[in-house]
Amino acid sequence: MNLDLYSPHLNKNSRNTYSMIVQHSIFCNMTPNTVDTIRKVVNDQLIPKNKAEYGQFMTPSVIAEFMAKLFDKQALNVKLIDCGAGIGSLSISAISHLKNIEQVDLWEIDPIMSKPLEVNMKEMEIFTEDFISSAVTKLLDNDHELYTHAIINPPYKKINSNSKHRLELRKVGIETVNLYSAFLALTIKMMADDGQIVAIIPRSFCNGPYYKSFRELMLKECSIEHIHIFDSRNKAFKEDDVLQENIIIKLVKSKVSNQSSDHKFNDYQENIFVFEDIVKPNDPEIFIHIPTNTRTFSDEQALFSKTLSELNLNVSTGPVVDFRMKEYLEMEASEDNVPLLYPHHFENRKLVYPRVHKKPNAIRVEPASQKWLFPNDGYYVLVKRFSAKEERRRIVAYVVAPNEINKKWIGFENHWNVFHIKKHGLSKDIAFGLACFLNSTIVDDYFRVFSGHTQVNATDLKNMKYPSIESLGELSKQYEITIDQNEIDRLVEGDDEAIQQKLDDARQILNDIGMPKEQQNQISALCFLALLDITPHKSWKDAKERMMGITPIMKWSHEHYKKYYAQNTREDFRKGSIHQFLEAAIALENPDKPNRPKNSPNFGYQIESHILNLVISFETDDYQSKLKEYLSTRTSLIDTYERARAMHMVPLNLPDGNHSVLIKAIIENFAPRFIHGGIPLYAGDTGDKDGLFNKEYLKDLNVELDGHGKLPDVIIHDPTKNWLFLIESVTSTGPVDHKRLVFVSAFPDRKLYAKFSSKLAWETEVWIAEHPTHMIHLNGTRFMGPYTDKELDS
Structure with missing residues (x-):
């Protein structure tokens, strides 16, 4: 194999190195290290001008392997597309993972990479033409494959509005501003239904007006199934000095956090978020919020409750673009000019003016320049538009006070975002409160959720939520x-110590009154505090009883304790805490109207009066004596769980006979609890199947049993409902399956139930003698009732 035929741009040493690699490699057997070695050799030889023109950033093998593993492995008849394929790193990983390959189409326009690609990907269809033009032509002619899988690392480069590429894209209804979003949009349009796309791209598309059209297309035609975050800007493509924050995203055609700061995936972790936390249902901008940690934010939170328009505040980009106003700019401050502020005029959030710098310090006020200036009639809050490489914070806010500028006008250079009120200054309270809020860690985290790039645009700040005017005044x-x-x-997020102390107090009280450890968790503590209306800074003596439903409890917890839970966790509150509070008589259900329907908006829970009297004494010397008094008259939930539920037991007349222990338990313990007034018609055991067999009664029910081999162990009739219970006693041989039509399977203990649970029929019930007060329901549309033939067949 002579590399000179296809690698004229490689130097002699590189050619020899690459030749040795490919001569001993077939693409399907290449190891990640081999592919990476080839990639580095080729990457070093790329022409810088072409690299910039094509927006080339080659994919390290560890990333390619991770991306390929996101595909569903069981796929058949795979038709794979890789546009911007490079040397084939992504396709090699995808083919190795997917196996069942029917077709692979690859696009690579750079001859330095397309030649090695041909060697690596023998017998694959390789297009050495512009992907955008090629894809648009195929879409317009309806002459293209519908691909089942796509794995892409598209080029990253802005495309001008009047460029050839933009005009081509508009022919197929795509409006976007970067090559990467253009490649992904075209790929989406070329996918079959349920087709899977895995792409590594910048996350700048997640917000801002320029990518809104692309977001609309993507969310209309695909669902987001997986997002992986690289928390460091420069690790995914560190060899290429890429400052964009990249993500790996998996889309499924016609159908939501994962994160790693290490491109080797050594610190990989996975978090799951509901889709409404990623794309807000009523967001007209369709921003995609990508959580950078497990912290989530809600518009209901007091810190993020108001829009700027609701606060009557404005934010805009600094209007002075220095290269356009050179004739008015001056290096030295004087009586004849006014300050022109740049980011370098601030140090440790303090204004340092004037300052010796290569940039000017001032601007002359003339009719042509005055319209770009702000009046010095109040306070202004400034936020830098750009953060430096690996700077810890995105949002950094500064305050300019009117007494610091002894001039009538102020100039703000274009690298600022300026908060104002219709081009006038703010009050001191609003300015200082806003600066405090913007400089907090929680706001920086909040901003990163929907902004993946280093730039802070005025549009981003307009779309954020803010505290109320009153809250800003307090800050x-x-x-x-x-x-x-x-x-x-501490000022912005509140006193965490007070929050933690109240949660610990609540857990202590729950422990003192005998709640199990499962009900001493955070959710139970929040439910307890909410029902007592104890906020972080309230004293326990101020506790009071009030009615609250589950959703109000969750909102209250969020508002006062900064603990946000998504709506799909309501059952964790109801079944994991409130249900046990009711069992232990800590809380009461609708004490004012016990028969209130569960779907009523007034349905709620209230703390029990004895508990209220106890907690009021928590911070006093009387607490221990009050607790002792309470425990002497109340039964803890732990004891409740251990003792049998108090139920009215209806006795059954059982003829004398030698029945097994379990059959006896079915007759004496199961039936009185769950079949009130039931009549036993048959009870047999391994030694005497005719121990009880009321054939006449069964005959009156038009039931004729043919052969003991197919009989269940117990048959009981419920005359009030005219139901016939068929019960199998499971001790060693196993439960009855569908063919025997057993309604209830009975077990002596949970250990034996676990052994046979996989063999139980659906639409049946299970009873365990060692826990006689409970039953297990195996699916079905009803509990403890017969099914029609139609229901059983469906």
């Missing part, structure tokens, strides 16, 4: 420009 009272980050976070 301003303690905010000083010199306070440290911990103090800012």
Whole structure:
């Protein structure tokens, strides 16, 4: 194999190295290390001009392997597309993982990479033409394959609105501003239904007006199944000095966090979020919020409750673009000009003006320049539009006070975002409160959820939510420009110590009154505090009883304890905490109207009066004596779980006979609890199947039993409902399956039930003698009732 035929751009040493690699490799057997070695050799030889023109960033093998594993492995008749294939790193990993390959189509326009690609991907269809033009032509001619799988690392480069590519894309209804989103949009249009796309792309498409059309297309035609976050900007493509924050995204055609700061995936972790936390249902901008940790944010949270328009505030980009206004700019401040502020004029959040710098310090006020200036009639809050490489924070806010600028006008250079009120200054309270809020860690986290790039646009800030004017005023009272980050976070997020202390107090009380450890968790503590209306800074003596439903409890927990739970966790509150509170008589259900329907908006729970009297004494010397008194008259939930449920037992007349212990338990313990007034018609055991057999009664029911070999162990009739219970006693041989039509399978203990559970028929019930007060229901549309033939067949 002569590399000179296809690699004229490689130097002699590189050709020899690459030749040795490919001569001993077939693509389907290549190891990740081999592919990476080829990639590095080729990457070093790429022409910088072409690299910039094509937006080339080659995929490391560890990333390619991770991406390929996101595909469903059982796929058949795979038709794979890889546009911008490079040397084939992604396709090699995808083919190795998917196996059942029917077709592979690859696009690569750079000859330096397309030649090695041909060697690596023998017998695959390789297009050495512009993907956008090629794909658009195929879509317009309806002459293209519908691919089942796509794995892509598209080029990253802006495309101008009047460029050839933009005009081509508009022919197929695609409007976007970057090559990567253009490649992904075209790929989406070329996929079959249920087709899977795995792509590594910048996350800049998640927000901002320029990508709105692309977001609409993607969310209309696909569902987001998986997102992987690289928390560091420069690790995924560190060899290429890429500053974009990249994500790996998996889409499924016609159908939501994972994160790693390490491109080797050594610190991989997975989190699951409901889709409404990723794309807000009523968001007109269709921003995609990608959580950077397990912290989630809700518009109902007090910190993020108001839009800027609701606060009557504005934010806009600094209007002075220096290269367009050179004739008005001056290096030195004087009486004849006014300050022009750049980001370098601030140090440790303090204004340092004037400052010796290569940039000007001032701007002359003339009719042509004055329209770009702001009046010095109040306070302005400034946020930098760009953060430096690996800077810890995205949002950094500064305050400009009117007494710091002894001029009538102020100029704000284009690298700022400026908060104002219709081009006028803010009050001191609003300005200081806003700066405090914007400089907090929680706001920086909140911003990162929907903004993946280093730029902070005015549009981003407009689409954020803010505290109320009153809350901003409260923040301003303690905010000083010199306070440290911990103090800012304490002011904004509240006193975490007080929150933790109240949660610990609630857990202590729940433990004292005998609640199991499962009901001493955070959710139970929050339910307890909510029913007592104990906020973090309230004293326990201020506890009171009030009615609350599950959703109000969750909202209250969020508002006062900053603990947000998604709506799909309501059952964790109801079944995991409130249900046990009711069992232990800690809370009461609708004490004012016990028969209130469960779907009533007024359905709720209230703390029990004896518990209220106890908790009021929690911080006093009387608590221990009050607790002792309470425990002497109340039964703990632990004891409740251990003792049998108090039920009215209806006795059954059982003829004398030698029945097994389990059959006896079925007759004496199961039937009185669950078949009130039931009449036993048959009870047999391994030694005497005719121990009880009321053939006449069964005959009157038009039931004729043919052969003991197919009889269940117990038959009981419920005359009030005219139901016939067929019960199998399972001790060693196993339960009855569908063919025997057993309604109830009975077990002596849970251990034996576990052994046979996989063999039980659906639409049946299970009873366990060692827990006689409970039953297990195996699916079906009803509990303890017969099914029609139609229901059984469906």
